[in-house]
Amino acid sequence: MNLIPVERPEDFLLARQFILPHEETCVSLSSLVRKKSDKLVFLTAGSANAALSAASPTLLGLLNLDSTLYYCIPKAHQLNAQELAALLSSCRLPKKPVRCISGEKTGAVVLCKSLNLINKKDPLQTNLYKMMRFSSKTEVPSQILFNDDEIIRCTEKDMDLLFPLQEGFIKEEIALPGHKVTDAEVSIMLRKILKNQLCFALLSNGEAAAKANTNAIGFNCVQLGGVYTSPLYRRNGYAAALITALCKRALHAKRTPVLFVKEKNTPALSLYQKLGFAECGDYEILYY
Numbered sequence: 001m002n003l004i005p006v007e008r009p010e011d012f013l014l015a016r017q018f019i020l021p022h023e024e025t026c027v028s029l030s031s032l033v034r035k036k037s038d039k040l041v042f043l044t045a046g047s048a049n050a051a052l053s054a055a056s057p058t059l060l061g062l063l064n065l066d067s068t069l070y071y072c073i074p075k076a077h078q079l080n081a082q083e084l085a086a087l088l089s090s091c092r093l094p095k096k097p098v099r100c101i102s103g104e105k106t107g108a109v110v111l112c113k114s115l116n117l118i119n120k121k122d123p124l125q126t127n128l129y130k131m132m133r134f135s136s137k138t139e140v141p142s143q144i145l146f147n148d149d150e151i152i153r154c155t156e157k158d159m160d161l162l163f164p165l166q167e168g169f170i171k172e173e174i175a176l177p178g179h180k181v182t183d184a185e186v187s188i189m190l191r192k193i194l195k196n197q198l199c200f201a202l203l204s205n206g207e208a209a210a211k212a213n214t215n216a217i218g219f220n221c222v223q224l225g226g227v228y229t230s231p232l233y234r235r236n237g238y239a240a241a242l243i244t245a246l247c248k249r250a251l252h253a254k255r256t257p258v259l260f261v262k263e264k265n266t267p268a269l270s271l272y273q274k275l276g277f278a279e280c281g282d283y284e285i286l287y288y
Helices: 009-025 027-034 081-090 105-119 156-174 183-196 238-252 266-274
Strands: 002-005 040-044 059-064 068-072 100-104 125-134 149-153 199-204 207-217 221-229 256-262 277-287
Touching: 002 081, 009 027, 009 040, 009 059, 009 068, 009 100, 009 125, 009 277, 027 059, 027 068, 027 100, 027 207, 027 221, 068 105, 081 105, 100 105, 105 277, 125 238, 125 266, 149 238, 156 183, 156 199, 156 207, 156 221, 199 238, 207 238, 221 238, 238 256, 238 266, 256 266, 256 277, 266 277
Parallel strands: 068 100, 221 256
Antiparallel strands: 002 040, 040 059, 059 068, 100 277, 125 256, 125 277, 149 199, 199 207, 207 221
């Protein structure tokens, strides 16, 4: 196997062609291809000089080697973890230690084994999710709000308004056990979302009661996430209203909404199914 940097315009075109059939499970990677990340590499079975095409049997995968490792490896179960570990440890990337593996489950398992061979460390935490895709045959259901409720699109000027919701989301959904979430951590993540993603908030009597945003915008898919409702406002249908608003915006832009939800979160799975989402795969996020 070999790792070949994605550098030329034709390389990025090939990367796009390769991931499009699998985009719903790797939207974050797709967005990095769209932005022409300088950390993308092809994983190949041939020599570094072998001719590649999206349909070539020598093109095994695409990875973005950074502190968060995103990937698209359609036949990951066929890879040799020891050989992949040797490649990853010898290549010039990543420059930063891998802190997180995020992607389709089969690929996550192989990459985890490879990193374990390199660093001799198991992940501190593994989160298991179900990938869900909005059905193109489903009509987006209407959501009725109370008279004093409204949904707004947020910008960087809404940092203070959204801060408590983002802090709650990080503490409940992302933070590792024992990790103290700092104000700086919340601000950095929230500012990045408001600058680069589409973020909606639901206001009740002028107070931010719930939020949801896109996590990544690919070529044909949009990944939704960051869904969080303040404990004081739960069971009012606010999460459903925000997801519906984001779905309408994504569909208007001719993109398919996808998301992932924790396997054990039965209420969320049921909600998304009612909104028109169906399971389309397994997803894992491993934290180091």
